[in-house]
Amino acid sequence: MSNSQARTRSLPPEGGGLQEALKARAEAVTGLLDRLLPPAAGPRGTVVEAMRYAALGGGKRLRPFLVCETARLFDVPGEQALRAGAALEMVHCYSLIHDDLPAMDDSDLRHGKPTAHLAFDEAIAILAGDGLLTEAFTVLSDPRTHEKAEVRCDLVARLAAAAGAAGMVGGQMIDISPQRGSLDLAGISELQSLKTGALIRFACEAGAILGEAGAGERQALVAYAEDLGLAFQIADDLLDEESTPEALGKPTGQDADLGKATFVGQLGVEKAREKARELVHSACARLDLFGQKSDLLRQAADFVVSRRS
Known part of the structure; x- marks a missing residue:
C-alpha cells in the first residue's frame, strides 16, 4: 500500500468496537467543524450562525467515519482524513438544509430540532447551505488536507462530481420530478445511487485518494460503497415505514404521503429487509483484500441496516 512508510500513523480504531469508534469520530469531526466555522461578527454573522446550527447540530457523522476508516487502511495521517471528512460533512449538511426547505420536502424537524429555515428563515437557510457547500472546497484545497496538489485536486473533482448534477443534485431532481411516483425498482435504485449513494461513494474513495x-x-472501496449506499437507503425506507418522528428526530411517512415510489413500496417490508442484508453481505466481501484492518468497515455495513435512527 503506497507511501505508508512516509506517513505518520492515523487515528487508530477504538478498541471498544463500532459504537465507540463512531462516537469518537463524530466528536473529532464536530470539534474540527467548530474550528473551521468560527462565529463571525457583524451582519454576516447570522449566516455563519446558521451554518454552525446545521453543521454542529448532531447526526451520526457516518460519512466522515467512512472517510477516516478507509484512509486508515493506507495509514493516512488522522488529521488529513478528518479534514476530508469534515469537508464531506459540510456538503451533506448543506444538502439537508436545502432538502428540508418548503420547495423540497418541507420538513420541520431535523436531528430532533427545528430545521434551519424555521430556526432562522428561508433566505438565511439557503445562504447557509450555499456557504457550507463552498466552504467544503476551501477545506479540501488547503495543503493541510494533503501536501500534494494533485491529490487535493482529485478530492475536489470527485466531491464536485458527487455533489452535482451527475450525483446528489441529479438524484434530488429525479426525486422531485413528476415521474417520481411511477419509478420501478431500477429507477429507484438509480435515484438513490445518485441522491444518497454518491456522497457515500466519495466517502470511501476519499480515503483511497488520500492514501494514493x-x-x-480503490475500486474495491467504490464497490463496497455502492452496496453500502443502497443498503443504507433501503434501511431508511424501512425506518420511514416502521419508526416514529420521535425515534428518528425527523418526520416519517412523507414519501408515502406524497405517493413516491420506494424500495419498501416495491418489495414489501420483508423482501426489502432481505435485500438490504444481501447488500451488506456483498459489501463486506468487497473488503477481503484488506483483511482484519477493515473490520470496522464491515461492522459499519451491519450497523447501517440494523440502526434505529
Whole structure:
C-alpha cells in the first residue's frame, strides 16, 4: 500500500468496537467543524450562525467515519482524513438544509430540532447551505488536507462530481420530478445511487485518494460503497415505514404521503429487509483484500441496516 512508510500513523480504531469508534469520530469531526466555522461578527454573522446550527447540530457523522476508516487502511495521517471528512460533512449538511426547505420536502424537524429555515428563515437557510457547500472546497484545497496538489485536486473533482448534477443534485431532481411516483425498482435504485449513494461513494474513495492507493484497492472501496449506499437507503425506507418522528428526530411517512415510489413500496417490508442484508453481505466481501484492518468497515455495513435512527 503506497507511501505508508512516509506517513505518520492515523487515528487508530477504538478498541471498544463500532459504537465507540463512531462516537469518537463524530466528536473529532464536530470539534474540527467548530474550528473551521468560527462565529463571525457583524451582519454576516447570522449566516455563519446558521451554518454552525446545521453543521454542529448532531447526526451520526457516518460519512466522515467512512472517510477516516478507509484512509486508515493506507495509514493516512488522522488529521488529513478528518479534514476530508469534515469537508464531506459540510456538503451533506448543506444538502439537508436545502432538502428540508418548503420547495423540497418541507420538513420541520431535523436531528430532533427545528430545521434551519424555521430556526432562522428561508433566505438565511439557503445562504447557509450555499456557504457550507463552498466552504467544503476551501477545506479540501488547503495543503493541510494533503501536501500534494494533485491529490487535493482529485478530492475536489470527485466531491464536485458527487455533489452535482451527475450525483446528489441529479438524484434530488429525479426525486422531485413528476415521474417520481411511477419509478420501478431500477429507477429507484438509480435515484438513490445518485441522491444518497454518491456522497457515500466519495466517502470511501476519499480515503483511497488520500492514501494514493492502487486501482484495485480503490475500486474495491467504490464497490463496497455502492452496496453500502443502497443498503443504507433501503434501511431508511424501512425506518420511514416502521419508526416514529420521535425515534428518528425527523418526520416519517412523507414519501408515502406524497405517493413516491420506494424500495419498501416495491418489495414489501420483508423482501426489502432481505435485500438490504444481501447488500451488506456483498459489501463486506468487497473488503477481503484488506483483511482484519477493515473490520470496522464491515461492522459499519451491519450497523447501517440494523440502526434505529
